Amino acid sequence: MPSSLPRRTVLAAGAALLVGACSQEQAGRRTTGGRAAGGAFPRTVEHERGATEVPAAPRRVVAVTDGAELASLLALGVRPVGFGQRTDPLQPWTQEGLGQVGGQVPTYDLSSGEVDLEQLAAWRPDLLLVQDGFDADGMFERLSALAPTVTTSFIDWRRSVRQVADAVGRPEDGGRLVSRTEAVARSARGxxxxxxxxxxxxxxxxxxxxxxxxxxxxxxxxxxxxxxxxxxxxxxxxxxxxxxxxxxxxxxxxxxxxxxxxxxxxxxxxxxxxxxxxxxxxxxxxxxxxxxxxxxxxxxxxxxxxxxxxxxxxxxxxxxxxxxxx
The missing domain is CATH 3.40.50.1980 (Nitrogenase molybdenum iron protein domain)
Known part of the structure; x- marks a missing residue:
């Protein structure tokens, strides 16, 4: 943790239950990527960088970071083929999420903040998800040259969930996940x-x-x-x-x-x-x-x-x- 806290550079049983419920609901969808349940392809996904066309239901989804885009993907029960790892060990909620989709997956070292385009390409993605802030300075265009790329929000978890769910063709599942998560707060309010x-x-x-x-x-x-x-x-x-x-x-x-x-x-x-x-x-x-x-x-x-x-x-x-x- 640096001595200052800009949002773009900084990075429980309740979370495990939440992921587990979603994973059970989506059993059979989590081995290689999202199925197009509730969403037809090709589809246009609106996100932080505008809009991206995803031509077919993705089977090889890669998260560029271990941030909110990976969290949304795991909470939807989708197992990525790889992701960038900023923290070692991974944050507990990420470890729990991975456990719900079948365990560890390949990673590349993102501790320096440098996106490894060569490794991303080696994973042969058909969809790239990247947290806003990691796609700056021309990176979005370079990622898009590898695969359809969707930039997700890093300050609004609901928006991130909906963006990821839309990209993998499961907007209804995303809506249900948001509702279940909001219910956790409503219960605590009482x-x-x-x-x-x-x-x-x-x-x-x-x-x-x-x-x-x-x-x-x-x-x-x-x-x-x-x-x-x-x-x-x-x-x-x-x-x-x-x-x-x-x-x-x-x-x-x-x-x-x-x-x-x-x-x-x-x-x-x-x-x-x-x-x-x-x-x-x-x-x-x-x-x-x-x-x-x-x-x-x-x-x-x-x-x-x-x-x-x-x-x-x-x-x-x-x-x-x-x-x-x-």
Whole structure:
């Protein structure tokens, strides 16, 4: 995790159940790609780069990254022939999703952010899915020269699911997947009725001295109102999930919080101590009362990653934090 958090470069049982339900529903469709159930081919798929014609039901689907496009594909029960891997080991939700479609598949090293066109070509894809941001600087055109390419949203999991489902010819399945995932949040809202309006502040504090607050555009920020919790701070920059806060103003930003949660992106990072031990924050009510929580690396990554597979995890996280702040 770098010391700053631009959305384009950063990257639970509930998630496993969600993927499992979809995989069982789509049994027999997951070995090599999506079948055209509910969608005829050729078809035109609208996406972040415009529109792409997919001439036939894809059988060799490749995800350029291990991001939201892969998460949507796995949640639909489709096994890719390969994908780009940014994190080693893979995020837990990705591992669970792969388990539901038959286990590990070939990958290429994407830790540098460099797309390996040669490896993609070697997989002989008939459909390429790429998360928005990894298709810039002419990459979309180069990918499109290999196979029909669909660019998926990285800030809207619903849109990502629908784009992927449309591309593999299963728009109805995509709609059902969105509905099932939204039901997870609706169920939690009922359980959280005693904590309605609870205000959570989620802080990223780096050893370099930079502080950030997750905002209303972050995955957890978008979920909070749906659960009946207080809205997160408004996003000042379109597409950004965090707002940088100066050390002088951090106390003011945390003043009304019922609970302060501190994210960490490396094991052993004393991020919580960097926040709660600051003398200037001693007067913040939540800090003074000990209503603070340190998130695990897994929880922190999930809170920052917008995908259909992280929604159940983030719902469970927000539910836990709301109860802790009571």
């Amino acid at each position: 359980r959280l009725s005693p904590y309605r309006g609870a205000r959570l502040a989620m802080v990223v504090s780096f050893a370099s001295g930079e502080d950030f607050l997750l905002n209303a555009a972050s995955p957890v920020g978008k979920l909070a109102p749906a659960l009946g919790l207080a809205p997160f701070p408004a996003s000042r920059t379109p597409g950004e999930a965090v707002e940088q806060v100066s050390a002088e103003l951090l106390g003011d930003a945390l003043e009304g919080a019922d609970l302060v949660a501190v994210l960490a992106f490396e094991d052993g990072d004393p991020a919580l101590a960097r926040v709660v031990e600051r003398p200037e924050l001693a007067g913040v009510p939540a800090v003074a009362a000990g209503r603070v929580a340190a998130l695990s690396v897994e929880e922190s990554n999930g809170a920052y990653f917008d995908s259909v597979l992280t929604v159940p995890r983030n719902v469970a996280l927000l539910e836990r934090l709301a109860r802790l702040g009571a």
